[in-house]
Amino acid sequence: MTAIEFSDASLKFPGSSRWAVDQVNCEIERGKLVVILGPSGCGKTTLLKMVNRLYEPSAGTILVNGQDIRRVKATELRQQIGYVIQQSGLFPHMTVAQNIGVVPRLLGWEKPRTQARVDELLNLVALPPEDFRDRYPAQLSGGQQQRVGVARALAGDPQVILMDEPFGAIDAITRTALQDEILRLQQQLQKTILFVSHDVEEALRLADRILILRAGQVVQYDTPFNILTRPANPFVYELMGADDMVRQLGLLRVETAMTDAPPDYRHTEAEPTIARHDSLREALSLILRTGARQLTVLENDIAVGILTLEHIRDSASVGVGA
Numbered sequence: 001m002t003a004i005e006f007s008d009a010s011l012k013f014p015g016s017s018r019w020a021v022d023q024v025n026c027e028i029e030r031g032k033l034v035v036i037l038g039p040s041g042c043g044k045t046t047l048l049k050m051v052n053r054l055y056e057p058s059a060g061t062i063l064v065n066g067q068d069i070r071r072v073k074a075t076e077l078r079q080q081i082g083y084v085i086q087q088s089g090l091f092p093h094m095t096v097a098q099n100i101g102v103v104p105r106l107l108g109w110e111k112p113r114t115q116a117r118v119d120e121l122l123n124l125v126a127l128p129p130e131d132f133r134d135r136y137p138a139q140l141s142g143g144q145q146q147r148v149g150v151a152r153a154l155a156g157d158p159q160v161i162l163m164d165e166p167f168g169a170i171d172a173i174t175r176t177a178l179q180d181e182i183l184r185l186q187q188q189l190q191k192t193i194l195f196v197s198h199d200v201e202e203a204l205r206l207a208d209r210i211l212i213l214r215a216g217q218v219v220q221y222d223t224p225f226n227i228l229t230r231p232a233n234p235f236v237y238e239l240m241g242a243d244d245m246v247r248q249l250g251l252l253r254v255e256t257a258m259t260d261a262p263p264d265y266r267h268t269e270a271e272p273t274i275a276r277h278d279s280l281r282e283a284l285s286l287i288l289r290t291g292a293r294q295l296t297v298l299e300n301d302i303a304v305g306i307l308t309l310e311h312i313r314d315s316a317s318v319g320v321g322a
């Protein structure tokens with residue numbers, strides 16, 4: 001099912017001679033995390049802000065859950081769509097609980113229901129409620145503020161969440177921790193997330209699909225694996241740094257290269273196993289170390305896939321497409 005659909009979506013800012021977003025056509029499947037990637041000024045933020053009508057398209061249409069967003073009041077639309085921005089955007093004069101409770105209050109929830117939801121969300125983003133509920137944003141680290149920002153975006157239980165470089169201003173170690181958190185939450189909640197980034201590693205780690213923009217136009221929209229192995233043109237190849245394959249293998253997840261295990265598949269105890277979220281680099285090490293012909297890919301102790309050296313080799317044989 002399609003959660004967001006862009007049809008010829010375009011935007012030209014008043015007084016500007018060029019299109020900031022130029023005839024974007026793409027469908028975002030429900031439950032997927034799509035990263036919009038591209039160089040500075042290519043239109044990533046503009047495209048994102050068109051979805052919750054912070055910017056109105058000059059031409060084309062955008063559907064959210066099948067509905068033309070022009071037919072929904074902007075305020076109502078924004079209550080249905082979570083939004084996380086770089087500097088968290090928390091209201092400084094409100095406590096953490098009040099910040100997270102903004103949308104539930106707008107939706108008219110009773111106080112006890114809002115309070116319970118705030119605590120549930122703080123637990124979900126690994127901030128113990130009793131420690132954090134009554135603090136003000138200035139009393140939090142940058143990483144904690146972003147966690148609260150994510151909790152706030154989830155508060156009304158929206159199906160669609162927009163994230164605009166949410167971890168851009170965070171140090172590298174905390175950023176990795178927050179990315180792990182998003183992957184964990186995503187496994188649990190399966191929201192449709194449109195995530196702006198200019199960081200290739202972040203895109204490869206998080207995305208089910210990557211949308212590459214250049215000068216407002218879609219250059220390629222595909223899985224991280226296909227973008228790395230079949231870049232549409234030299235621009236994509238360079239953007240992805242596809243010449244450094246060892247680094248890329250460290251970023252691609254096993255699940256991006258494996259084949260699904262047949263329903264009757266059984267693996268013997270002796271066969272080495274790997275988790276679907278481990279990196280291809282770890283998989284390669286394991287194959288080389290054990291001399292195994294194939295690895296069984298596990299998720300929650302269940303065999304979900306098979307990974308061979310050929311799969312990894314395919315992922316490393318980059319060619320620039322037409």
Ligand SMILES: Nc1ncnc2c1ncn2[C@@H]1O[C@H](COP(=O)(O)OP(=O)(O)OP(=O)(O)O)[C@@H](O)[C@H]1O
Nearest residue numbers: 013016020038039040041042043044045046047198
């Ligand atoms: N409010 C505005 N008025 C006029 N032009 C704008 C406005 N906002 C953005 N632009 C222009 O539109 C183009 C796309 O900007 P946008 O912010 O979407 O790019 P971006 O890809 O998100 O960039 P970055 O990675 O640097 O944040 C740029 O040329 C920018 O200068």
